[in-house]
Amino acid sequence: MTNEQSRLYVGVADFEQPTLLVLGKPDSLLWLSKQISARRAFALEREAGKSYASLQFLPTAGDGHLTRQGNAFEWQLSALESKQVAQQIKELAVSDCPAHAYLDPAFNEAEVQVIVSINEYDVSRIFG
DSSP, rough: OHHHTTOOOOEEEEEEEEEEEEEOOHHHHHHHHHHHHHHOEEEEOOOTTHHHTTTEEEOOSSOEEEEEETTEEEEOOOOOHHHHHHHHHHHHHHHHSOOEEEEOSSSBBOOOEEEEEESOOHHHHHHO
C-alpha cells in the first residue's frame, strides 16, 4: 500500500440515503485520480471501525458498474467512466475549500450514492 493510498478512507456513511464515502487530502486524491485515469486495478481497504469498507477499482472493456457484498464494493469502470471520474477527483483535489463530488457509476447495483470528499468530515467521527 502506498503512502497516498493509506491516507484515503472509504466507508459507508449514514446519510439521508446509503452513501459510499471516500475521504482524502489533496495528495491522496491526486494519486487516486491518476490510478483511475491510468486504468489500474487497485483497492482501497480499511480493517478498523464498523463503518469502513473496501472499494476495488477494476478497468473493464464493457459497461461500468458498481456492485456490493456487505461492506465490500467493486467498481468496474469503462474507459469513458474512468476518464470522467478521474477528472472529477482531480478537480476536487485542487479545491481551496472543503468540497465533495458525486461520482455516478454507469450502472449502480450497489444502490448507494458515491461521494468523494476533501476537508469536510472528520474520519473518526464519520466512520468511528
